[in-house]
Amino acid sequence: MVEHDALTATREAYDAAAVTYEQLFRDSLRDTPLDRAFLGAFAEVVSAGGGGQVADLGCGPGHVTAYLARLGLSAFGVDASPAMIELAREACPDLRFEVGSMTALDIADDALGGVLSRWSIIHTPPQQLPTILAEFHRVLAPGGHLLIGFWASEDAANPTQVFDHAVAPAYRWWPDRLAAMLREAGLAEVARMVREPQPTDRRQFKGIHLLARKA
Known part of the structure; x- marks a missing residue:
């Protein structure tokens, strides 16, 4: 019940904020070259592993999904918010x-060459995160890669x-703890990027990208 209520509340909050969110973040990659670089590395390892479809989970208004497509990936987006999907x-x-x-996820087992989860787990209650990581593992093909971003x-x-988050309650994670949870889910860490907060950032937290591979 707690997890269901959290998902419902988050979906409704993002539905209400969708237009404002899209206006704020549609050009966010333009000003974050390190994020673009790691997304580029993700695209390369997925392509080198044979390609396949890539799911941008928690895609919001689709700007990062579109960026992955421009990098040559067969990308599609999934989000809990109908307003964001529209x-x-x-x-x-x-x-x-x-x-x-x-x-x-309404995705077949072993169907994907890559999964992107870019700040989409931050509203997940901690007790529910293992379920989501297990879903990431289930839908990835053997050798497929996950790129997960969080604070x-x-x-x-x-x-x-x-x-505090403007839209819904949110969580930060100790990177080594989340990497351990990935291992427990069958996803081995390949690389990580730690981005220090900049003076212009809305939140003065370190941003983490973990790249992991399904054995």
């Missing part, structure tokens, strides 16, 4: 976008920290 379809009519939940907590002894 904006994504309007902005990128040539790409596929679907309403769905990361806890129960870092500041204390290894307190690996999950709640923080």
Whole structure:
């Protein structure tokens, strides 16, 4: 019930904020060259592993899905917010976008060459995260790659920290703890990027990207 209520509340909050969110973040990659670089590395390892479809889970208004497509990936987007999916379809009519939940993806086993989860786990209650990581593992083909982005907590002894978020309650994670959870789900860390907060950032947290591979 707690997890269901959290998903419902988050979906409704993003539905209400969808237009504002799209206006704020549609050009966000333009100003984050390190994020673009790691997305480029993700695209290369997926392509080198044989390609295949790539799901952008928690795609929002679709701007990152479109960027992956420009990098040559067969990308599609999934988001829990119908309003976000409507904006994504309007902005990128040539790409596929679907309403769905990361806890129960409508994607076949071993179907994907890559999964992108870019700040889409931050609203997940900690007790529900293993279910989502298990779904990531299920839908990835053997050798497929996951790129997961999140905000870092500041204390290894307190690996999950709640923080104020304009849309819905959110969580930060100690990177080593999340990497351990990936291993437990069958996803081995390949690389990570730690981006220090910049003076112009809305949140003064370290941004983490973990790249992991399904054995």
